[in-house]
Amino acid sequence: MGTTDDSQLLPGTLYLLVLRTLAGGPLHGYAIATRIREASQNGLDIRDGSLYPALNRMLVKGWLAAEWGISENNRRARFYRLTREGRKQLEAETKEFESLVRSIQLVMRTV
Numbered sequence: 001m002g003t004t005d006d007s008q009l010l011p012g013t014l015y016l017l018v019l020r021t022l023a024g025g026p027l028h029g030y031a032i033a034t035r036i037r038e039a040s041q042n043g044l045d046i047r048d049g050s051l052y053p054a055l056n057r058m059l060v061k062g063w064l065a066a067e068w069g070i071s072e073n074n075r076r077a078r079f080y081r082l083t084r085e086g087r088k089q090l091e092a093e094t095k096e097f098e099s100l101v102r103s104i105q106l107v108m109r110t111v
Contacts, residue, residue, distance in 0.1 A: 014046065014054050016097055019063065019082065019090040028069075028077035029055060055080055063089045 021027065021035050032055075033046040058064045063086035071077040082090065 012093065013097070014050060015058065015063075016090070016093040017044070017046070018051075018054060018058065019086055019093060022064070022080060022082045022086070023090060026079045026081040028071055028079050030071075030077070032080070058086070061085075061089075 017036050018032060021032050021039075024035075027035065029048070029051055033048075033051055036044050036046050055064065055066075059066060059080075062083060064080045065083050066078050066080045068076060069079045
């Protein structure tokens, strides 16, 4: 399987991936990107230039909260976690994505 970088993701998909990744608990940015890459078996590569602006937009929207802490490398890092609004958004984004996938699958089977 080839690697897809974040510029090839459908609009809004990065939000869904980050929200889903943070559903397991707080993480810093590098750990978020690493989890997504590992969970996709190296199929998705989320770059810093896309990830951190997306995290900041999600903070502004109220979907995430952040606080400074110490990473596993003993470095200062900003840890992000889902808020109540973020959990609601994850549910909405998941339903919307699943509907889109179903629609695409229907077309792929019939056309």
